[in-house]
Amino acid sequence: QKEVEQNSGPLSVPEGAIASLNCTYSDRGSQSFFWYRQYSGKSPELIMFIYSNGDKEDGRFTAQLNQASQYVSLLIRDSQPSDSATYLCAVNEENTGFQKLVFGTGTRLLVSP
Amino acid sequence: DADVTQTPRNRITKTGKRIMLECSQTKGHDRMYWYRQDPGLGLRLIYYSFDVKDINKGEISDGYSVSRQAQAKFSLSLESAIPNQTALYFCATSVSRTGGRFGETQYFGPGTRLLVL
Numbered sequence: 281q282k283e284v285e286q287n288s289g290p291l292s293v294p295e296g297a298i299a300s301l302n303c304t305y306s307d308r309g310s311q312s313f314f315w316y317r318q319y320s321g322k323s324p325e326l327i328m329f330i331y332s333n334g335d336k337e338d339g340r341f342t343a344q345l346n347q348a349s350q351y352v353s354l355l356i357r358d359s360q361p362s363d364s365a366t367y368l369c370a371v372n373e374e375n376t377g378f379q380k381l382v383f384g385t386g387t388r389l390l391v392s393p
Numbered sequence: 394d395a396d397v398t399q400t401p402r403n404r405i406t407k408t409g410k411r412i413m414l415e416c417s418q419t420k421g422h423d424r425m426y427w428y429r430q431d432p433g434l435g436l437r438l439i440y441y442s443f444d445v446k447d448i449n450k451g452e453i454s455d456g457y458s459v460s461r462q463a464q465a466k467f468s469l470s471l472e473s474a475i476p477n478q479t480a481l482y483f484c485a486t487s488v489s490r491t492g493g494r495f496g497e498t499q500y501f502g503p504g505t506r507l508l509v510l
Contacts, residue, residue, distance in 0.1 A: 322503070323502060380438070381438070383435045383436040384435060
């Protein structure tokens with residue numbers, strides 16, 4: 281079973297700071313990586329995906345992928361209290377031609393006003 | 394209206410009972426998934442289906458069965474519920490892409506909270 285690991289947190293940051301969330305994965309063949317946000321009692325919603333090494337930016341969010349070191353991270357700039365949620369990292373299992381995701385257990389982020 | 398709906402949203406049942414959780418989608422996606430989420434264990438895949446005639450077991454299929462009645466409907470059954478099946482259950486959908494080696498985005502339903510006594 282492929283593994284995806286995240287620190288469960290909570291990660292506490294003050295409003296306006298940068299929150300850095302990290303994820304490591306075991307399958308070196310994985311090629312697509314996803315970050316989902318999940319508010320308490322709600323369903324996961326996609327924030328970003330990244331397919332290639334380097335950074336991908338979308339508004340206040342930046343995903344970073346380092347395939348050599350097998351980690352992917354999510355940076356949230358200018359953190360807001362509304363960003364307080366659990367962030368799930370998901371990795372596609374190998375290059376199988378279809379979508380089968382392995383999820384990490386999530387990192388809980390708390391942004392204080 | 395939500396693109397992915399799940400019924401019921403909450404369910405309490407007793408050990409040994411058979412129950413069915415239903416998922417419907419209006420997104421026109423061909424692929425559907427059932428997950429369960431437990432505190433500290435994250436989301437785990439139970440079953441997945443790439444079209445009406447293709448159903449596959451996931452990581453934790455024991456004790457569960459599924460039915461893909463139509464492209465838009467995917468049901469999960471617990472034949473004889475047991476307390477350790479108490480969890481939050483999510484249905485998800487995605488659409489295949491030509492040459493989709495990099496995977497597709499999955500869209501989740503609102504979840505069904507199940508309690509087995």
